[in-house]
Amino acid sequence: MIDQIVASITGSLQVGVDLESSAPGIDQWLDDLADGLTEHGWMSQDVSVQLTPSLLNGLRNEIRILDRTDALRKAGVGRGQDMLRDRSVRRDKIAWLQGVTPVQAALFEFFESVRVGLNERLFLGLKRFEAHYATYHNGDFYRRHVDSFQGRASRVVSLVLYLNEDWQEADGGALQVFNRENENEVCGVVLPLAGRMALFMSEEIPHEVLPAHRTRYSVACWFRCDEVPLPL
Numbered sequence: 392m393i394d395q396i397v398a399s400i401t402g403s404l405q406v407g408v409d410l411e412s413s414a415p416g417i418d419q420w421l422d423d424l425a426d427g428l429t430e431h432g433w434m435s436q437d438v439s440v441q442l443t444p445s446l447l448n449g450l451r452n453e454i455r456i457l458d459r460t461d462a463l464r465k466a467g468v469g470r471g472q473d474m475l476r477d478r479s480v481r482r483d484k485i486a487w488l489q490g491v492t493p494v495q496a497a498l499f500e501f502f503e504s505v506r507v508g509l510n511e512r513l514f515l516g517l518k519r520f521e522a523h524y525a526t527y528h529n530g531d532f533y534r535r536h537v538d539s540f541q542g543r544a545s546r547v548v549s550l551v552l553y554l555n556e557d558w559q560e561a562d563g564g565a566l567q568v569f570n571r572e573n574e575n576e577v578c579g580v581v582l583p584l585a586g587r588m589a590l591f592m593s594e595e596i597p598h599e600v601l602p603a604h605r606t607r608y609s610v611a612c613w614f615r616c617d618e619v620p621l622p623l
């Protein structure tokens with residue numbers, strides 16, 4: 392019995408973020424994120440050191456379970472009453488994270504350290520974040536768009552964390568990032584491999600998810616500068 396309790400406590404501890412022992416160190420790492428955002432408006436990075444494999448596995452298990460139920464909803468485009476479920480624009484399904492399960496709580500700790508770290512370096516005034524799981528099934532895509540809606544600059548920085556093992560180029564589903572000065576020029580392609588993260592300025596960087604040829608799991612997070620949650 393005690394063994395079981397110890398095992399479960401150890402299990403939940405292992406799930407946590409590893410910001411202390413991360414190479415090259417949390418401050419240097421946050422400096423790199425801030426530099427990438429300033430210089431190019433976006434960056435991609437492997438964060439499997441900071442997040443630990445057990446956290447990434449735990450998140451993947453959660454979204455797999457959600458994907459088997461009807462917990463995932465078709466994602467919309469626009470906000471509030473203007474929300475359109477336009478299948479010609481995006482076809483993913485989503486579920487918002489509440490941060491209550493051990494893996495979500497650990498992930499929220501990571502998001503919070505990014506929020507605080509970017510505020511300290513770039514004075515972005517990020518007040519909070521929101522995050523959802525997303526599943527793209529075979530054939531699903533998200534056409535070129537920016538993440539912040541005109542007239543309400545509330546989403547400031549976007550972060551996407553990928554959860555897919557052994558993703559190959561032939562599996563499709565890459566994130567294509569366009570130049571902020573010329574939206575017809577592709578300036579980056581990110582394969583949605585487990586532990587990889589894309590970070591970009593929500594209003595500035597057009598991006599697109601190419602059609603996936605197998606199920607593609609991710610968490611998308613937005614750091615916002617508004618205090619009060621308003622409908623999108």
Ligand SMILES: O=C(O)CCC(=O)C(=O)O
Pocket residue numbers: 525533538551565566598599600609611
């Ligand atoms: O999953 C991705 O690579 C990007 C998703 C995205 O652009 C979005 O949800 O707004």
Ligand SMILES: [Fe+2]
Pocket residue numbers: 536537538598
């Ligand atoms: Fe997006």
